[in-house]
Amino acid sequence: GAVVSQHPSRVICKSGTSVKIECRSLDFQATTMFWYRQFPKQSLMLMATSNEGSKATYEQGVEKDKFLINHASLTLSTLTVTSAHPEDSSFYICSASRGTSSTDTQYFGPGTRLTVL
Amino acid sequence: LAKTTQPISMDSYEGQEVNITCSHNNIATNDYITWYQQFPSQGPRFIIQGYKTKVTNEVASLFIPADRKSSTLSLPRVSLSDTAVYYCLVGENTGFQKLVFGTGTRLLVSP
Numbered sequence: 001g002a003v004v005s006q007h008p009s010r011v012i013c014k015s016g017t018s019v020k021i022e023c024r025s026l027d028f029q030a031t032t033m034f035w036y037r038q039f040p041k042q043s044l045m046l047m048a049t050s051n052e053g054s055k056a057t058y059e060q061g062v063e064k065d066k067f068l069i070n071h072a073s074l075t076l077s078t079l080t081v082t083s084a085h086p087e088d089s090s091f092y093i094c095s096a097s098r099g100t101s102s103t104d105t106q107y108f109g110p111g112t113r114l115t116v117l
Numbered sequence: 118l119a120k121t122t123q124p125i126s127m128d129s130y131e132g133q134e135v136n137i138t139c140s141h142n143n144i145a146t147n148d149y150i151t152w153y154q155q156f157p158s159q160g161p162r163f164i165i166q167g168y169k170t171k172v173t174n175e176v177a178s179l180f181i182p183a184d185r186k187s188s189t190l191s192l193p194r195v196s197l198s199d200t201a202v203y204y205c206l207v208g209e210n211t212g213f214q215k216l217v218f219g220t221g222t223r224l225l226v227s228p
Binding site: 034044093094095105106107109 | 151153158159160161162163166215216217218219220221
């Protein structure tokens with residue numbers, strides 16, 4: 001159990017276009033989902049925390065109008081990179097949690113490699 | 118969230134036991150210690166979590182001394198496929214609280 005999927009796994013787009021990435025918890029309901037970004041040979045950096053039915057909480061320095069997050073249901077969160085530029089090229093990873101107890105952990109998706117030309 | 122310190126990298130050979138130590142001097146009473154493994158171009162994978170003493174599962178053991186200011190992830194008889202980055206995180210309610218990833222430890226297992 002505790003499987004998280006992401007779609008697409010890889011996307012290449014032109015500068016100025018928007019890209020949507022989906023994160024799904026396949027076998028559990030996720031009260032909270034997180035979005036991370038990871039540049040080559042660096043650690044994961046949290047971008048935002050998403051709770052179902054409410055607005056996402058963004059980390060300092062992350063533009064909420066550029067990285068739109070929608071957590072429409074307990075199994076789906078989406079990240080839309082608007083007007084993408086080459087510097088947005090990165091590995092985007094989501095995680096999800098049942099959030100039912102203090103020992104719950106986060107389960108990560110396989111990641112989405114975004115390349116902006 | 119307590120800050121963690123880990124070695125940047127470690128080298129080992131197949132069949133050896135590998136111990137990766139993480140320092141977390143400011144760990145709070147309600148914090149748990151969680152370890153994740155990440156392969157290149159993949160999302161992190163949960164390995165083990167503990168609060169005190171020793172925890173063991175099918176892939177690793179986690180040793181936590183009484184003062185809880187450090188922890189050691191033990192990987193028995195590593196194989197080439199254990200080459201990855203290992204992250205130590207501490208925090209309360211890590212399921213629904215944001216995780217702050219440190220630099221992690223890059224483990225290289227050689228034949």
